[in-house]
Amino acid sequence: MNNLLKIQGLSKTFSRGGDTVKALDNVSISLEKETFAAVSGPSGSGKSTLLNIVGTLDRPDSGSVSLEGEEIDYFNEGKLEDIRSNRLGFIFQDFNLIPVLSAVENVEMPLYSSNLSTSERREKAEQALDAVGLADRMEHRPNQLSGGQQQRVAVARALAGTPELVLGDEPTANLDTKSAFLLLDVMENLNQTLGTAFLFSTHDPRILERAKTVFTLEDGVLQS
Amino acid sequence: MKWLLFAWRNVLRNKRRTTIAAGTIAMGAIALLAAAGYVNATFTGLRETTIKGGVGHFQIGAIGQFDGYQETPMELALPAHDAEAVTKKASEIDDVRFSMKRVLFEGLISNGDRTVIFLGRGVEPGKEKKLSRNFAPIIAGRSLPKIKKDKAVDLNKVILGKDLARNLGVKPGDFVTLLTTTVHGSLNAIDLTVSGLYTTGIPEQDERFLMVPLPIAQSLLGTDKVSRVVVVLDKTEVTNTILSNLQKDFPKLEMKDWLSLAPFYQKVVTLYQSIFTVMGAIVVLVVLLSTTNTMLMSIMERAREIGTIRAFGISRIRLKLNFLIEGGIIGLIGASTGAVMAYGSAQVVNQVGILMPPPPGMNVEIPLLFMIDGSYFAGVISLLIIVGSISAWYPSRHAVRQKIVDALDHI
Ligand SMILES: Nc1ncnc2c1ncn2[C@@H]1O[C@H](COP(=O)(O)OP(=O)(O)OP(=O)(O)O)[C@@H](O)[C@H]1O
Ligand SMILES: [Mg+2]
Numbered sequence: 001m002n003n004l005l006k007i008q009g010l011s012k013t014f015s016r017g018g019d020t021v022k023a024l025d026n027v028s029i030s031l032e033k034e035t036f037a038a039v040s041g042p043s044g045s046g047k048s049t050l051l052n053i054v055g056t057l058d059r060p061d062s063g064s065v066s067l068e069g070e071e072i073d074y075f076n077e078g079k080l081e082d083i084r085s086n087r088l089g090f091i092f093q094d095f096n097l098i099p100v101l102s103a104v105e106n107v108e109m110p111l112y113s114s115n116l117s118t119s120e121r122r123e124k125a126e127q128a129l130d131a132v133g134l135a136d137r138m139e140h141r142p143n144q145l146s147g148g149q150q151q152r153v154a155v156a157r158a159l160a161g162t163p164e165l166v167l168g169d170e171p172t173a174n175l176d177t178k179s180a181f182l183l184l185d186v187m188e189n190l191n192q193t194l195g196t197a198f199l200f201s202t203h204d205p206r207i208l209e210r211a212k213t214v215f216t217l218e219d220g221v222l223q224s
Numbered sequence: 225m226k227w228l229l230f231a232w233r234n235v236l237r238n239k240r241r242t243t244i245a246a247g248t249i250a251m252g253a254i255a256l257l258a259a260a261g262y263v264n265a266t267f268t269g270l271r272e273t274t275i276k277g278g279v280g281h282f283q284i285g286a287i288g289q290f291d292g293y294q295e296t297p298m299e300l301a302l303p304a305h306d307a308e309a310v311t312k313k314a315s316e317i318d319d320v321r322f323s324m325k326r327v328l329f330e331g332l333i334s335n336g337d338r339t340v341i342f343l344g345r346g347v348e349p350g351k352e353k354k355l356s357r358n359f360a361p362i363i364a365g366r367s368l369p370k371i372k373k374d375k376a377v378d379l380n381k382v383i384l385g386k387d388l389a390r391n392l393g394v395k396p397g398d399f400v401t402l403l404t405t406t407v408h409g410s411l412n413a414i415d416l417t418v419s420g421l422y423t424t425g426i427p428e429q430d431e432r433f434l435m436v437p438l439p440i441a442q443s444l445l446g447t448d449k450v451s452r453v454v455v456v457l458d459k460t461e462v463t464n465t466i467l468s469n470l471q472k473d474f475p476k477l478e479m480k481d482w483l484s485l486a487p488f489y490q491k492v493v494t495l496y497q498s499i500f501t502v503m504g505a506i507v508v509l510v511v512l513l514s515t516t517n518t519m520l521m522s523i524m525e526r527a528r529e530i531g532t533i534r535a536f537g538i539s540r541i542r543l544k545l546n547f548l549i550e551g552g553i554i555g556l557i558g559a560s561t562g563a564v565m566a567y568g569s570a571q572v573v574n575q576v577g578i579l580m581p582p583p584p585g586m587n588v589e590i591p592l593l594f595m596i597d598g599s600y601f602a603g604v605i606s607l608l609i610i611v612g613s614i615s616a617w618y619p620s621r622h623a624v625r626q627k628i629v630d631a632l633d634h635i
Binding site: 052055057058077078081082083084085086089090092094096098099100101108109110112113118157161 | 237
């Protein structure tokens with residue numbers, strides 16, 4: 001079986017005051033292993049909501065998400081922590097690096113809950129930083145790095161735990177064009193060399209071109 | 225290690241805020257240590273006053289002497305050979321300064337016209353004065369003569385509580401007659417010269433008390449027994465050790481330390497301790513509220529980081545624990561600083577020797593002293609580390625319970 005992710009009939013409604021918004025409406029998606037996929041759609045179409053639920057950061061109202069055939073139990077916090085630390089990686093729009101940690105320490109952070117030794121952990125983090133082309137920036141703090149560099153540290157961090165799937169919610173939105181393409185090169189390269197699957201959202205049509213598969217959402221409904 | 229380092233970096237992150245929180249904790253530490261040091265000094269002072277005031281470090285008597293009922297006088301007293309044996313044994317112990325004998329008796333005192341009840345004490349005046357410079361403070365006439373082995377001294381003297389003398393209308397130089405029942409049940413009387421008048425400061429005692437040299441009391445009672453042997457040591461700390469060693473050698477005698485002979489001391493200690501406990505609780509509460517506020521700010525503004533860290537699978541418990549460590553570190557920094565400052569100030573105040581007005585019932589100024597034991601430093605620092613941790617407890621609880629998406633959305 002080559003199936004990595006199976007989303008079935010996923011729905012999520014938000015209510016704010018008296019209004020209710022159907023952010024996701026019966027969305028079903030399948031992803032192959034080692035894929036390089038993108039979610040597109042206008043603002044408010046439900047891209048973030050979808051990625052958050054797949055990333056176990058939020059819970060669906062109905063429907064199911066399975067990773068490699070195993071359905072995610074959204075009410076088992078211990079299991080969710082295990083999935084987050086071993087099987088998923090995240091890249092955020094605002095990089096979200098921890099300011100008090102150096103680049104290499106940021107990359108190590110997800111490995112804190114593993115039982116790797118200090119040196120093994122450090123080696124893994126250094127390899128990951130090397131892979132995103134930041135071997136010479138290991139000890140820099142986030143505020144000493146450019147936005148593009150920070151986001152590459154974030155990619156290295158997402159990959160440190162060797163996840164099967166890396167999720168990115170508009171990872172290039174806060175980057176200039178050059179940095180955005182560089183980041184995409186890095187992600188693509190990691191996808192090809194390590195076989196890590198990527199699922200990211202974007203507004204940018206030039207970025208969408210690079211994805212192998214594109215899903216489009218509109219008002220929470222998957223377009224085909 | 226990595227988590228400790230992470231906590232430490234976060235503590236250093238907002239130096240001004242950490243300084244204020246640690247400063248609050250330092251103030252708390254100073255307040256607690258100063259209060260504890262003052263109370264300790266007061267206890268120690270009171271303890272020594274009690275011991276030197278006549279109680280001695282411990283007293284030895286026949287079984288029942290301290291709380292038994294005597295059908296006839298000196299029924300629960302120590303036979304002379306027992307008193308000698310225990311005195312000899314005690315004198316061989318290091319740290320024993322000396323021991324002395326006392327006879328407690330009662331009877332009637334008369335000036336020929338009037339007769340009143342008295343409570344008497346037969347004492348060894350020289351040794352009593354060695355224990356207390358304040359022994360029977362004389363307000364008129366002279367104290368009792370010292371008993372001397374090699375020289376014949378006229379021991380037929382009595383000193384009277386000042387109100388007892390007033391009731392009888394006698395003054396130093398007058399004669400009085402003491403009348404009592406002997407150990408054999410017959411009546412016996414003795415004529416004595418009033419040597420002097422003294423005051424204990426307690427009116428009830430001044431109205432009833434008198435003292436005579438030990439041999440006079442014994443001959444009046446027709447016995448060579450003594451009521452109690454009072455043991456005086458070089459230092460108070462060894463009281464229990466010496467008492468229990470001596471008790472092993474003399475299982476048939478009853479021995480009581482100064483603490484059980486001075487219920488007043490225990491009452492004062494209990495009172496001070498409850499005052500100190502209430503005050504300490506208030507200090508701790510104020511520190512806790514203030515540091516909780518600081519931790520709340522510090523944790524709230526890191527909501528997004530908390531969301532990020534949790535997104536990478538770090539458990540809530542781990543995160544929460546780290547906030548507690550942060551609080552603990554701030555507690556440690558603050559408390560250690562406060563401890564150093566408290567130690568320094570205590571040294572200065574103790575050296576300078578500030579005098580405090582005399583406490584009730586005393587007429588000398590007493591020096592302001594802080595006696596801060598090592599254990600107090602350890603205790604206060606540990607307490608404030610815990611307070612620091614607890615101050616992170618509520619804010620972190622809220623922060624890690626948030627949904628990750630909400631935490632990440634936080635601006
Ligand atoms: N926490 C929330 N409370 C209420 N409504 C929400 C919440 N989160 C999202 N929504 C609503 O759900 C819908 C989908 O939002 P979502 O953030 O998934 O869209 P998006 O495609 O990521 O948009 P953008 O491109 O602007 O990031 C929107 O209408 C949004 O207002
Ligand atoms: Mg979005």
